[in-house]
Amino acid sequence: MFAVKSGALVSGGYILVVDDEPAICDMIQTCLELAGFKVRLSANGALAHQMIINDRPDLVILDWMMPMMSGLELTRRLKREDATADLPVIMLTARTEEDDRINGLESGADDYISKPFSPRELVARVRAVLRRTNALVDDVPLTVGQLSLDRSAQTAAIAGQAISLGPLEYRLLEFFVLHQNRVFSRGQLLDRVWGGNVYVDERTVDVHIRRLRKALAPEQQDEMIQTVRGAGYRFSPVDSSAKES
Amino acid sequence: MFAVKSGALVSGGYILVVDDEPAICDMIQTCLELAGFKVRLSANGALAHQMIINDRPDLVILDWMMPMMSGLELTRRLKREDATADLPVIMLTARTEEDDRINGLESGADDYISKPFSPRELVARVRAVLRRTNALVDDVPLTVGQLSLDRSAQTAAIAGQAISLGPLEYRLLEFFVLHQNRVFSRGQLLDRVWGGNVYVDERTVDVHIRRLRKALAPEQQDEMIQTVRGAGYRFSPVDSSAKES
DNA sequence: GCTAATTGTGACACTTTTGTGAAGTTGATG
DNA sequence: CATCAACTTCACAAAAGTGTCACAATTAGC
Incomplete structure (x- = not known):
């Protein structure tokens, strides 16, 4: 279970904000x-x-434009050095400029936010990236x-x-495990598990859900995969649904 | 990919454009x-x-300069009134004035577009904001x-x-939670929750209200959903004191 | 208190959605 | 070319959700 929902970081680490504008820093920190x-x-x-190398923060939010060392430069260096291979990075780009975005992503940033941005967006992005990478970190x-x-x-x-x-059953299961407690329509599953068009x-x-269930059924409590009528399916292992009638 | 790519809104809702200049309205609508x-x-x-309160559009595009009530004023009111509102707003600012931008963002707008703007930019922004907020839904x-x-x-x-x-009970409950302390007639509920025609x-x-109540009853003090005789139903979690004919 | 209107309640039937097994299709492999 | 495995489609069975009804309980007006 990831503590992400509550906002806390799993490792008890911190988020490093690298920016030279005090106003922005303040705003980000507060949010x-x-x-x-x-x-x-x-x-x-x-x-x-240095901080990154030493402390390994859980996430770095990086301003693209900085006097001493540009954010771009920094991410490049980090990714190259490899010690921090899987460090999630969110880039702050000046404005919605295609070029910046592309560069940021190519150099290894996991996401980017273009200024100006709303506090809500910031938090949402941070959560999204953490969720992604937390899921990915323990690859084994x-x-x-x-x-x-x-x-x-x-x-x-x-x-x-x-x-x-x-293969398909496996991918389906993996997808569910990576996205627990969410309802996905059949269309969404076709998009994301089957892979698009x-x-x-x-x-x-339905059929593949059934096979998966069948494979999962013998041991564990049944209802790992729940049917949400009219909506789709949901994977939630600790199912604690109250029964009534 | 998700339906967003094609432009369709997930919820089947709509985009509300608030502007007093017919020419601009036309252009936006067409695009x-x-x-x-x-x-x-x-x-x-x-x-x-009113439309926003009642319908909850998926996105509001708002002119910042309007005779009766400025866009800024409107966003402020919205954000203040409905604590649960998480409504994305794009502001149309007269020109690229720092002040407007900052005001718009502080008051909770998610993005701004400065006139004049190209159709492409408009659509791009709309898509961007929708993509963002779609991801946001889960986190709140x-x-x-x-x-x-x-x-x-x-x-x-x-x-x-x-x-x-x-499913229906859930939708009904969600609707009530999103519109607390308001009385809805049965007709209105059929429109909004059942989905129209x-x-x-x-x-x-009545029957579904009852089922919902039954599901909600065991724990919380009863009257989460109140009957307003001759009018309809109202969801108000805390108080249950003031009665009016 | 009485009557009329409105709402609560439980049961039942109907409709839609989903589960299930088997047959058909595709594509890769030897 | 034959074979096998994986996937898709189909038809039918089962289940769940929903709408309607008859009747009980409540409220408002007189």
């Missing part, structure tokens, strides 16, 4: 702290570099309850017992 | 409809205010007192205990 994150500031690129043991996935091997196991899944009967999803 | 959005216009700030837990809704999971819980609701006995609403 993020209100949202429950720990924040540290740095106005100096080189210094930030992706586990929830009795269920564990091995992403590199594309296999799943329940209580240590490997279960056999077709497919002309496939939406009912096909 | 957006070409891009596949549903659009509605309003030249009057106060009227727009909709909660009131002991009750909390998770819109992305389409679930409700009281004091952490999940309660089971049918349905030929259904109005008494049906």
Whole structure:
């Protein structure tokens, strides 16, 4: 379970904000702290570099335009040095300029926000990136309850017992595990699991859901995958639904 | 990809354009409809205010300079009134004046466009904001007192205990939570929750209200949903004191 | 208090959505 | 070319959600 919903960071680490404009820094710090994150500031690129190497913050928010060392330069250096390979970075770009955006993303930033931005947007982006990367960090043991996935091997196991899944079933399961407690329509699943422009009967999803359920059923409590009538499906392992009639 | 790419709104809602210049309205409407959005216009700030409260459009495009009620004033009022509002707003500013921009953003606008603008820019901005806020929906837990809704999971819980609701019950509850302390006639509820042109006995609403109440009853003090005789129903979590004929 | 109107309640039937098994299709592999 | 595995489609069964009704309970007006 990721503590992301409440805003707290899993590792108890902090978010590093690298920007030389005090006003922006202030605003970001306030927003993020209100949202429950720990924040540290740095106005100096080189210094930030040190902090990153030493502390390994959970996330870096980086201004693209800075006097000493540009944000772009910094991300490039970080990605190159590789020690911080999977450090999530959000870039602050000056304005909605295509060029900046592209550069930022190419140099390894995970997301970008163009100034000016709303506090809500900031927090949303931060959460989104953390959610993504938290899920990705532990590339090997992706586990929830009795269920564990091995992403590199594309296999799943329940209580240590490997279960056999077709490729599609596996991807479906992985997608669900990465997006727990959310309802996805059949269309969305076709988009994101099947992979885009497919002309496939939406009912096909049902069939694969069924297979997945069948594979998951023997051990764990049944209702890992719940049907949301008229809407789609939802994966939530700790199901604690109150029954009444 | 999601339906956003094609321009369609997830919720089937529409974009509200508030501007008093017919030429601008026309241009915006044309552009957006070409891009596949549903659009509605309003030249009057106060009227727009009503539409927003009642319909909850997916996005509001707001002229900052308007005779009756300035765009700025309107956004301020909106943000202040409805604590649960998370309505994306794009401001149209007269020209690129720093002041306007800052005011717009401080008052909660998510983006601004300065006139004159190109159709392409307009559509791009609209898409950007919608994409952002679509992601936002999941992160904002909709909660009131002991009750909390998770819109992305389409679930409700009281004091952490999940309660089971049918699709219609859930939608009804969500609608009520989004529009607290307002009385809705059965007809209005049929329009908004059932989704428009349905030929259904109005008494049906009663039945579903009852089911909802039943699901909500066990824990929280009863009268979350109050009956307003001769008028309809009202959701108001805390108080239940003031009675009026 | 009485009557008329309005709302609450439970049961039941109807409709839509989903589950299920098997047959058909596709594409890769030897 | 045959075979196999994975995926899709289809038809039918099952389930869940929803609408309607008859009747009980409540409220308002007189």
